[in-house]
Amino acid sequence: MSTKAAPLNVKEDEKEHPLENILRMDRIPHIWCPTCGLGTTVTALAAALEHLKLDLNKVAIVSGIGCTGRVAGYMKLDSFHTTHGRALPFAVGLHIARPDMKVIVFSGDGDIASIGGNHFIHSARRNFDITVICVNNFIYAMTGGQVAPTTPGKAITSTSPHGNYEHPFNLPYLAGACGATYVARWTALHIRRLTTAMSEAISKRGFSFVEIVAPCSTLYARLNKLGTGLDLMKFYHDNSVIKHGADLKDVDIDFQSKITVGKFVDIEKPTYIDSMNEHLKKKYGDKYKLYGGVNGND
Amino acid sequence: MKADPRNVLTGDHYLDGNHASAEGAIAAGCKFFAGYPITPSTEIAERFARRIPLVDGVFIQMEDELASMNAILGASWGGVKSMTCTSGPGFSLMMENFGLGIMLETPCVLVNVQRGGPSTGLPTLPGQADMMQARWGSHGDYEVIALAPDSPQESFELTIQAFNLSEKYRMPVLVMTDECVGHMTEKVVIPPAEEIELYERRYTDKKPGEAWPFEANGDDTAPMLPVGKGYKFHVTGLTHDYRGYPIIDAEAQEKKVKHLVDKIRNHVDEIIWIEEKDVEGAELVVMSYGISSRVVQPAVAKARKEGIKIGQIKMVTVWPFPEKRVRELAEKVKALVMVEMNYGQVYFEMDRCAAGKCKTYLCGHAGGTVHKPDDIYQTIKEAVK
DSSP, X not given: XXXXXXSOOOOGGGOSOTTTTTXXXXXXXXXXXXXXXXXXXXXXXXXXXXXXXXXXXXXXXXXXXXXXXXXHHHBSSEEEEOSTTOHHHHHHHHHHHOTTSEEEEEEEHIIIIIITHHHHHHHHHHTOSXXXXXXXXSSBTTTXXXXXXXXXXTOOBTTBTTOOOSOOOOHHHHHHHHTOSEEEEEETTOHHHHHHHHXXXXXXXSOEEEEEEOOOIIIIIHHTTOOOHHXXXXXXHHTEEEOTTOOGGXXXXXXXXXXXXXXXXXXXXXXXXXHHHHHHHHHHGGGSOOOOOTTTTO | OBOOGGGOOOEEEEEEHXXXXXXXXXXXXXXXXXXXXOTTTHHHHHHHHHXXXXXXXXXXXXXXXXXXXXXXXXXXXXXXXXXXXXXXXXXXXXXXXXXXXXXXXXXXXXXXXXXXXXXXXXXXXXXXXTHHHHHHOSSSOXXXXXEOOSSHHHXXXXXXXXXXXXXXXXXXXXXXXXXXXXXXXXXXXXXXXXGOBOOOOOBXXXXXXXXXXXXXXXXXXXXXXXXXXXXXXXEESSOBOTTSOBOOSHHHHHHHHXXXXXXXXXXXXXXXXXEEESOTTOSEEEEEETTHHHHHXXXXXXXXXXXOOEEEEEESEEESOOHHHHHHHHHHOSEEEEEESSSSSHHHHHHXXXXXXXXXXXXXXXXXXXXXXXXXXXXXXXXXX
């Protein structure tokens, strides 16, 4: 099976795009800016899915709104591009209907931590078996570079033109405090480590969270005079300090400073459906049929 | 297809409208309810929560109404019949993603047990002032289907009907009840499962790779694609083409929105459900829906006793509005009267369709109680003057 990419300029012996079984080639080229960090994150996800040898028919991806929100549209999976901030609750409904499928939420920091913040904390608390991949570029990029709940102090955005003076979110700390069973952070240039983290997160039974620090070339880099997206991607990578198991309250990110990366949380805890099944079985005995989703066994 | 007997509590019951609505949903095969507590709708969620574990479904109390509306859309795409319920403020919060349901053409049911508004308004008292929000509450252009039960019995029946319409036309369907119907306890007869007809979801019969999620023929509703079976389809709230791919231009917008409008407008005769009484030869027709259609009865009886030739129309479906019938009647009667708990919502639709051919009257008030029969009687008297 192959959906041929129309205008890709490839050599005769490289006609098949290496990711064409997982990318929707009829939607390439994508809309992202040159040297945006999103490309490598999508490649890492594709590599993770390939590494896990999952049946791709049983993987769904849900995105919200924003630059990262466009990821769902490029993945050749059952894919849902929802409304701003609401990827998670949509994914919750899908997951409960089809617990046999892997449900991945792939969205940006504004989508996940600002407008979707309430859904994020409660989904982590309930420990749904869902993976959240959050690309943090410190800014609202799709709308033209506004301040985000993750924008570091002093950074200039179009709505913090004098420099940001809000306290930003420390996303791994937030995820961990709310009960996530797996929490990791890497930068968009830690390709192999990021791929491993995604594989672990997707394999994890429970609410797993991977934050990716990625450059926004057109807005964040330009407004803050940080060079190209590639310069910024290298900066994040070169200034990251790997500290597995770091104390989450210490992993906040300041403007153009050291970034703590690594696997911070990896614990076992009953998922929402596990807890529901265990509790109701205890209460109702044989009268209760273990819930496995309405189409779960086909 | 008939209802599954395991889901149906066949027999005579003494239920309020909210409990009856939950039983209707379960009888219709609803297996997923995501909701957020809000007076006066909460009993629907409570009954569903109590009943569903032993009939193979899931109830979840979400963090808010935004989440509730989205979760039922996600579950519906997962292949499960799903619903939520709410009232006033929660209805406002659900509107954005009600629109996502419209755009993604996703079957599900939303019950709004109306209370007095605006804002927090009258949490424990009835209203019918969300009718225009039901029609136009989410941004953009689209058509809706809204049903208005007048009793616990109808709450049961119309919730089932709402699921059937949602599957048939592939869209969220509204049940617009109110605090009075929701909390009124009456006899509810739940029939045997084999007497409950269900409209099952249509899935594509094409193979993966050949099927698209919005492949409609004209005003026909496209069959859905199942998840998890290799179709690897995409859907988006952005304007999209038949493939579900975003297309940001006027041509795609015209095609998509026209489809959303036409799939209802071209089928209004199949969808509209009104009950007429004594309309032939009437000089005056009283229109109403939901609880108001019961409250009009003493006033209508009194007027008839006095020799006024009075007919009634009860709108079981309020949206789409019975435009054609009102236009016909306006040519024949002296006056049309709308009785509703607001200061003019569905009335203005009736007035628009009457188009000056007859007088129109609103018997309205701000909600908090049902109408006083005498107020309706006085409006009738004024209308036949």
